[in-house]
Amino acid sequence: MAEESAQAVLDRLFRLIEQRRLADPASSYTAKLFHRGTHRIAKKVGEEATEVVIAALRGKRERIVEESADLMYHLLVLWADAHVRPHDIWAELARREGVSGVAEHTGRNEEDRD
Amino acid sequence: MAEESAQAVLDRLFRLIEQRRLADPASSYTAKLFHRGTHRIAKKVGEEATEVVIAALRGKRERIVEESADLMYHLLVLWADAHVRPHDIWAELARREGVSGVAEHTGRNEEDRD
Amino acid sequence: MAEESAQAVLDRLFRLIEQRRLADPASSYTAKLFHRGTHRIAKKVGEEATEVVIAALRGKRERIVEESADLMYHLLVLWADAHVRPHDIWAELARREGVSGVAEHTGRNEEDRD
Amino acid sequence: MAEESAQAVLDRLFRLIEQRRLADPASSYTAKLFHRGTHRIAKKVGEEATEVVIAALRGKRERIVEESADLMYHLLVLWADAHVRPHDIWAELARREGVSGVAEHTGRNEEDRD
Numbered sequence: 001m002a003e004e005s006a007q008a009v010l011d012r013l014f015r016l017i018e019q020r021r022l023a024d025p026a027s028s029y030t031a032k033l034f035h036r037g038t039h040r041i042a043k044k045v046g047e048e049a050t051e052v053v054i055a056a057l058r059g060k061r062e063r064i065v066e067e068s069a070d071l072m073y074h075l076l077v078l079w080a081d082a083h084v085r086p087h088d089i090w091a092e093l094a095r096r097e098g099v100s101g102v103a104e105h106t107g108r109n110e111e112d113r114d
Numbered sequence: 115m116a117e118e119s120a121q122a123v124l125d126r127l128f129r130l131i132e133q134r135r136l137a138d139p140a141s142s143y144t145a146k147l148f149h150r151g152t153h154r155i156a157k158k159v160g161e162e163a164t165e166v167v168i169a170a171l172r173g174k175r176e177r178i179v180e181e182s183a184d185l186m187y188h189l190l191v192l193w194a195d196a197h198v199r200p201h202d203i204w205a206e207l208a209r210r211e212g213v214s215g216v217a218e219h220t221g222r223n224e225e226d227r228d
Numbered sequence: 229m230a231e232e233s234a235q236a237v238l239d240r241l242f243r244l245i246e247q248r249r250l251a252d253p254a255s256s257y258t259a260k261l262f263h264r265g266t267h268r269i270a271k272k273v274g275e276e277a278t279e280v281v282i283a284a285l286r287g288k289r290e291r292i293v294e295e296s297a298d299l300m301y302h303l304l305v306l307w308a309d310a311h312v313r314p315h316d317i318w319a320e321l322a323r324r325e326g327v328s329g330v331a332e333h334t335g336r337n338e339e340d341r342d
Numbered sequence: 343m344a345e346e347s348a349q350a351v352l353d354r355l356f357r358l359i360e361q362r363r364l365a366d367p368a369s370s371y372t373a374k375l376f377h378r379g380t381h382r383i384a385k386k387v388g389e390e391a392t393e394v395v396i397a398a399l400r401g402k403r404e405r406i407v408e409e410s411a412d413l414m415y416h417l418l419v420l421w422a423d424a425h426v427r428p429h430d431i432w433a434e435l436a437r438r439e440g441v442s443g444v445a446e447h448t449g450r451n452e453e454d455r456d
Contacts, residue, residue, distance in 0.1 A: 007121040009204040013211070039396050042167040046274075046395070049163030049185075050388030053156040053278065054381050056192055057285035064196050068189065069206040071163075075182065078170055082178050090123040092183040097127070153282050160278030160388075164395065167274070168267050171399035235349040237432040241439070270395040277391030277413075281384040284420055292424050296417065297434040299391075303410065306398055310406050318351040320411040325355070 010086055013073070017080050033077060041081050044074040124190070124200055131194050147191060155195050158188040238314055241301070245308050261305060269309050272302040352428055355415070359422050375419060383423050386416040 020028055025035035033041055048071040055063035079086060134142055139149035147155055162185040169177035193200060248256055253263035261269055276299040283291035307314060362370055367377035375383055390413040397405035421428060 004204065004208055005119070005121040006124050006200060006204045007119040009208050010120050013207060038170055038173075039400060042170045043392055043396055045170070046163060046167045046392030047389050049160060050278075050281065050385055050392070052189070052192070053160045053281060053388070054285060054385055056152055056156045056159070056196060057282060058381060059152075059196070061196055061198060064193070064198055065202045065206050068193065068198070068203045069210070071189070072203060072207060075166070075185075078166065079178070079182065082170060082173070082175055084175060084178055084182070086120060088179050089182045089186060090118065090120045092179050093127060093186060094118055094123050096183070153286060157278055157282055160281070161275050164271055164274030164278070164392075167392065167395060168271055168399060171396060172267060232432065232436055233347070233349040234352050234428060234432045235347040237436050238348050241435060266398055266401075270398045273398070274391060274395045277388060280417070280420070281388045284380055284384045284387070284424060287380075287424070289424055289426060292421070292426055293430045293434050296421065296426070296431045297438070299417075300431060300435060303394070303413075306394065307406070307410065310398060310401070310403055312403060312406055312410070314348060316407050317410045317414060318346065318348045320407050321355060321414060322346055322351050324411070 010072075010076070014076050014080065014086055017076050021080060030077060034081060038078075038081055041074065041078050045071065045078050048074050124186075127187070128190050128194065128200055131190050135194060144191060148195060152192075152195055155188065155192050159185065159192050162188050238300075238304070242304050242308065242314055245304050249308060258305060262309060266306075266309055269302065269306050273299065273306050276302050352414075352418070356418050356422065356428055359418050363422060372419060376423060380420075380423055383416065383420050387413065387420050390416050 017030055020030040021034050023031040025032045033044065048067060051067040052064065052071050055067045076086065079089070131144055134144040135148050137145040139146045147158065162181060165181040166178065166185050169181045190200065193203070245258055248258040249262050251259040253260045261272065276295060279295040280292065280299050283295045304314065307317070359372055362372040363376050365373040367374045375386065390409060393409040394406065394413050397409045418428065421431070
């Protein structure tokens with residue numbers, strides 16, 4: 001495969017995921033997930049993140065790639081479910097860069113947020 | 115801001131993160147995180163994923179965007195720490211599409227994996 | 229310290245936690261947590277569980293004990309917040325034993341639950 | 343069921359779990375979990391914690407009890423796997439009480455720990 005851009009892959013996946021939002025739950029894994037609701041989608045994001053954490057601790061490079069792909073997929077589903085566009089996330093990341101002048105975590109005081 | 119592509123934002127962020135890998139831990143949040151080690155980076159990924167889960171359950175659209183940006187940032191750090199390129203994740207996602215013919219979760223039997 | 233029973237420690241802790249539920253948020257860490265709400269309590273449970281996972285993967289026995297104590301404490305707060313008594317959990321564990329005849333995970337089909 | 347103490351339930355469960363540590367993996371869910379290793383046990387703890395978080399956010403009292411029982415069960419397995427006794431956790435909780443004079447979270451500076 002020629003190197004396809006993140007943009008191309010993520011955009012295409014997101015469009016396909018959005019098409020499944022209102023599809024028959026029996027037609028696909030993703031349609032079923034939307035049908036079950038936000039808490040089932042969120043559960044999958046939590047589980048896949050745990051898998052990424054464990055793969056990283058074990059130093060298993062191949063598993064990190066696989067589990068990160070699983071996590072990204074379910075994040076795209078969660079965003080679609082919440083009517084968030086992937087672009088909103090990239091814009092937020094770019095905005096923070098702009099604010100800090102560097103691509104640095106902005107150190108928001110997490111304890112004070114509600 | 116004009117719409118910048120996912121590719122452009124993620125590539126630039128990843129390069130900046132990689133530059134911080136060997137920087138003085140006192141120089142930035144990210145350099146400190148690398149210095150502390152894989153388990154601290156993985157901890158942040160787990161925490162930010164929990165925040166995304168909670169924001170989704172609460173239906174807080176703005177918080178979903180913010181927490182997802184936090185999660186993406188720390189995922190990029192975890193990938194850099196494990197010598198995984200973001201492109202490896204997009205290629206894995208594209209590969210699964212190719213295998214299934216549709217952008218569908220491949221339904222690997224998770225219980226049988228070790 | 230003489231060996232104090234799980235019952236004695238957990239009961240006393242739970243009573244103290246319940247007393248903090250309506251206390252001035254400025255008076256203690258726990259009172260502040262209740263004041264901030266269920267999502268903040270749940271966030272702490274998610275974070276402490278991630279810490280237990282990481283300590284287990286690293287094989288750090290002392291850290292497993294410390295992080296498990298943190299997790300238990302915040303679980304007690306979550307139960308108090310939801311008007312669940314610790315005894316409800318022990319009764320559920322005992323009930324499953326009774327059902328299966330052995331102290332065995334009952335293998336409920338988690339995929340079919342909503 | 344008469345009210346059985348936390349001590350009685352947790353002690354009995356822990357003994358049964360320890361017996362499964364070296365049992366034939368085909369003999370039970372728990373024996374299989376031990377056989378698969380620490381990362382599979384840790385994964386279950388992470389997943390069940392996510393379920394507790396979600397049940398709490400949804401305000402589903404019955405689900406909080408069920409998922410908390412699942413979490414406690416897998417925590418006992420994780421402790422057995424790490425050669426930690428449940429009593430070590432209760433003693434740590436009691437120790438913190440003694441130190442602070444109240445059953446209050448001790449506010450260890452989590453950011454400074456490695």
